[in-house]
Structure formats: structure tokens, C-alpha cells
Amino acid sequence: MNNWKRPNRAIDPGAHGPIGSLDPAMETRDPRTYELNPFGRLAVTQAVASVGDACVTISLAGSIFFTQSIGQSRTQVLLYLVLTLAPFSVVAPVIGPALDRSRAGRRVLMAVGCFGRALVCFLMVGQLHSVLLYPLAFIALVLSKGHAVAKASLVPTVVRDESQLVEANSRLSLIAVVASVVGGLPAAGLVAIFDARASLLLATIVFVFAGVFALRIPGAAHAGPSETVEERAELAIPSIRYAGSAMAILRGCVGFLTFLLAFILKQRGESAVVFGLVLVASALGGFVGVIVTPRLRRALREESILAGSLLACALVSLLAARDGGTLGAMAIGFTVAAGAASGRIAFDSLVHRDGPEHLRGRAFARFETRFQLAWVAGALIPVILLGWLDRRWGFFVLALVLSFTGLTYVAGLRSRRSEPGADRGMVTPRASRRTRMSGRARRMLAPPRGTPEGPQRPSREPGSDEPG
Numbered sequence: 001m002n003n004w005k006r007p008n009r010a011i012d013p014g015a016h017g018p019i020g021s022l023d024p025a026m027e028t029r030d031p032r033t034y035e036l037n038p039f040g041r042l043a044v045t046q047a048v049a050s051v052g053d054a055c056v057t058i059s060l061a062g063s064i065f066f067t068q069s070i071g072q073s074r075t076q077v078l079l080y081l082v083l084t085l086a087p088f089s090v091v092a093p094v095i096g097p098a099l100d101r102s103r104a105g106r107r108v109l110m111a112v113g114c115f116g117r118a119l120v121c122f123l124m125v126g127q128l129h130s131v132l133l134y135p136l137a138f139i140a141l142v143l144s145k146g147h148a149v150a151k152a153s154l155v156p157t158v159v160r161d162e163s164q165l166v167e168a169n170s171r172l173s174l175i176a177v178v179a180s181v182v183g184g185l186p187a188a189g190l191v192a193i194f195d196a197r198a199s200l201l202l203a204t205i206v207f208v209f210a211g212v213f214a215l216r217i218p219g220a221a222h223a224g225p226s227e228t229v230e231e232r233a234e235l236a237i238p239s240i241r242y243a244g245s246a247m248a249i250l251r252g253c254v255g256f257l258t259f260l261l262a263f264i265l266k267q268r269g270e271s272a273v274v275f276g277l278v279l280v281a282s283a284l285g286g287f288v289g290v291i292v293t294p295r296l297r298r299a300l301r302e303e304s305i306l307a308g309s310l311l312a313c314a315l316v317s318l319l320a321a322r323d324g325g326t327l328g329a330m331a332i333g334f335t336v337a338a339g340a341a342s343g344r345i346a347f348d349s350l351v352h353r354d355g356p357e358h359l360r361g362r363a364f365a366r367f368e369t370r371f372q373l374a375w376v377a378g379a380l381i382p383v384i385l386l387g388w389l390d391r392r393w394g395f396f397v398l399a400l401v402l403s404f405t406g407l408t409y410v411a412g413l414r415s416r417r418s419e420p421g422a423d424r425g426m427v428t429p430r431a432s433r434r435t436r437m438s439g440r441a442r443r444m445l446a447p448p449r450g451t452p453e454g455p456q457r458p459s460r461e462p463g464s465d466e467p468g
């Protein structure tokens with residue numbers, strides 16, 4: 001008889017100090033040697049790569065959007081959005097399975113993405129005002145999205161316990177926000193003093209360092225087998241499917257708001273100060289989102305955090321539609337950025353919680369594809385309807401979409417909980433058991449080597465009264 005019991009891996013929030021203190025498992029250095037631990041290496045790589053991404057973004061924005069008329073910018077942005085769709089035709093079918101079948105695949109992909117972007121940025125220096133800029137931007141996008149998928153798939157391998165996933169995701173998101181601001185400031189200074197070529201050269205150097213740091217991240221403990229029909233069904237369980245749909249709508253609203261504000265502010269001839277205020281509000285919202293989410297997780301489930309993000313954004317969007325001014329734009333920029341950051345952290349943790357461990361690379365590639373498609377679809381709406389959609393109506397439409405999505409998501413969760421035998425949104429008891437035993441527990445239950453059938457139940461002696 002198998003007497004194995006799953007160990008209690010829950011962590012008491014107060015076991016490592018007061019709420020808000022740094023969890024020892026989330027420290028970036030080994031206290032014995034003060035060397036970077038696996039999570040610290042991933043965090044450093046994420047920070048350096050975010051600095052490089054900020055340099056590239058400022059270089060392209062200065063050469064494409066702000067230096068041209070609104071008609072030319074509209075055409076260029078439409079082309080950029082269409083190009084944004086293309087990388088995911090590569091990310092989903094190619095990168096995801098490659099990550100699952102290789103122990104070092106995630107680390108190698110992250111390093112290749114960094115070194116590749118360093119080369120692309122160097123080539124962009126001589127093609128900044130050429131037609132070749134867009135193919136190079138396309139390659140940079142492919143590498144950037146591959147880096148994002150690899151980073152998300154590496155998180156479970158550098159934390160000690162599943163209960164730390166939300167905090168690990170939030171810390172990496174916070175690092176990305178802070179590093180983007182820190183990297184954007186010198187890049188903006190270089191563009192103002194010289195031109196975008198100087199910022200691209202800085203990005204080249206930064207990405208080389210990021211690639212070196214990526215190679216120091218430890219690989220996965222084991223390579224995963226090919227995806228099976230049952231495991232594919234586990235990625236489509238209601239808890240993940242409902243959350244993925246809600247998060248896709250939220251990402252679409254982020255794209256919609258980003259280009260709605262950008263073009264309307266430019267169309268109205270607003271000063272650079274107004275642009276700066278809205279950007280600062282959005283950055284501050286993202287910062288608050290990644291700070292608050294781990295604390296919310298101590299009292300709420302991932303589903304509640306995601307639903308709250310949608311409904312809070314809907315409420316502020318409705319209030320901003322009544323104001324319609326700069327204050328409303330700042331408020332909605334802050335709230336949507338905070339909601340998107342909080343919702344994404346909750347969704348990532350939900351996939352880590354309910355999805356099969358060895359298919360996370362493929363799962364993140366698949367969901368990143370959907371989210372980016374939703375972002376582009378949302379961004380295309382204000383670009384196409386630029387002459388008919390003003391700021392008030394845009395905010396009102398945003399409020400309607402977010403409120404409908406949030407209420408529908410809550411209703412879907414309630415309907416699942418009312419069904420008999422529903423456990424975390426699982427479809428069947430067998431799927432629920434497999435999901436709960438994903439990862440380390442499933443490996444602990446695996447049969448020893450040389451005994452393909454594993455431990456056998458002792459047979460009863462003839463005439464024994466032991467129940468079967």
C-alpha cells in the first residue's frame with residue numbers, strides 16, 4: 001500500500017518576517033557566498049534586457065512617430081502593428097516545443113535573443129531612415145518575444161515552492177518597470193543630444209551584457225516529453241481558459257488605450273509635458289500593480305485578482321469619460337497599467353498552478369500569441385477610426401468592454417463553482433488529480449528505475465479477511 005502523502009508546501013506569510021519583508025527564497029544572492037542564486041541571475045538578465053528594450057523603443061519612437069506628421073505616423077504605425085503579428089507565427093509553433101524538449105532550451109533561447117538583438121541594433125544604426133529598418137524591427141520583435149516566453153518558462157525552475165510564483169513574477173515585473181525607466185533616461189538624453197543612432201549603439205552594448213548574464217542561468221531539471229492529448233486538454237481546463245480570455249481582452253484594451261491617447265494628444269497639439277505626464281502615470285500604475293499584487297495574493301485567489309483588475313479599470317474608464325481632460329487621461333493610464341500588471345501576474349501564477357509543468361514553455365508561447373494578437377487588434381481600432389473617435393467616446397467604449405468582460409468572467413467562475421465536483425475549474429476528477437500532482441510530486445510518485453510498473457500492492461493470502 002502506498003503511504004506517500006504530498007508534503008505540505010504552503011508557506012506561512014509570517015514565517016519569514018513581517019508582511020512586506022523580503023522572503024529569503026526570493027533573495028537574489030546566496031547568504032553563504034553572496035553569489036547570485038538562480039533567481040538572482042534571472043533577475044539581472046531581465047533587468048539588463050529591459051534597459052536594452054527601452055533604448056530600442058525610444059530610438060524607434062523618435063525616428064518614426066514624433067518626427068513625422070500625423071498622417072505619416074498613422075501609416076507607419078499601421079505597418080508596425082501588422083509586423084507585430086508576424087513574430088508569433090514563429091513563436092507559437094517553433095519556440096514553444098523547442099523549450100519543452102530541451103533542458104537548456106530556455107536559457108539558450110534567452111541568450112540567443114539578447115545576442116541577436118545586439119546584432120540587429122548594430123545593423124539598425126546604418127538603416128535608421130531606410131526601408132530596411134522594418135525587416136530589422138521584425139527580427140528584433142521575434143527575438144524579444146522569444147525572450148519573454150523563455151523568461152516566463154524559467155520562473156518555475158528558479159523558485160523553491162509553487163506558493164512563491166506570484167511574488168517571483170511580481171518582482172520580475174517590477175524589475176522590468178524600474179529598469180525600463182532607468183534605461184530610458186540615458187537613451188532619451190542621447191537622442192536629444194545626438195540622434196537615435198547613439199541610443200541604438202547603447203542598446204547594442206547592453207544586449208551583449210544581457211546575453212552573457214543569460215548564459216549563467218541554470219537549465220531546467222529535466223526535459224519534457226512531447227505533448228499528449230490529455231495534457232493538451234489540461235491547458236484547456238476552465239480555470240485557464242476563462243482567465244486567458246479575460247486577460248486577452250485586458251491586453252486588447254491596453255493596446256486600444258495606448259494608441260488612442262498617443263494619436264489624440266498629437267492631433268490636439270498637446271505639449272510634450274502632457275505626453276510626459278500620461279507616460280509617468282502609466283509607469284507609476286505598472287509599478288503599483290506589481291507591488292500590490294503579492295499582498296493581494298495573501299488574501300485573494302488569482303481569479304479574484306484578475307476579475308478585480310477588469311472591474312476597477314472599467315470604473316475608472318467610465319469616470320474618465322465624464323472628465324475627458326488631461327486629468328482623466330492620467331487617471332485611466334494609471335489604472336489600466338496597474339490592472340494589466342496585476343492581472344498578468346495573477347494569470348501567470350494561475351498557469352503555473354494549474355498547468356502541467358513540462359508544457360509551460362508551449363503554454364506561454366500559445367497564450368503570448370493570443371495576447372499580442374488582442375493587443376494589436378485593440379491598437380488598430382483607434383488608428384483606423386482616428387477621424388471619428390474622440391477621447392470621451394474612446395474612454396466610454398473602453399469602460400463598456402471592460403465591465404462586460406469582468407462581469408462575464410465572474411459569472412463564468414460562479415457557474416463552475418456551482419457544478420458538483422468542481423475543483424479549481426478542473427473538468428474531470430482524473431484531470432484534477434493529474435494537475436495537482438504536476439511537477440515535483442509527480443516525479444516523486446514515478447516508479448523507480450528498473451521497475452517499470454512501480455511499487456505493487458501486496459497480494460492477499462488465500463482465506464485472508466483483509467478487504468480488497
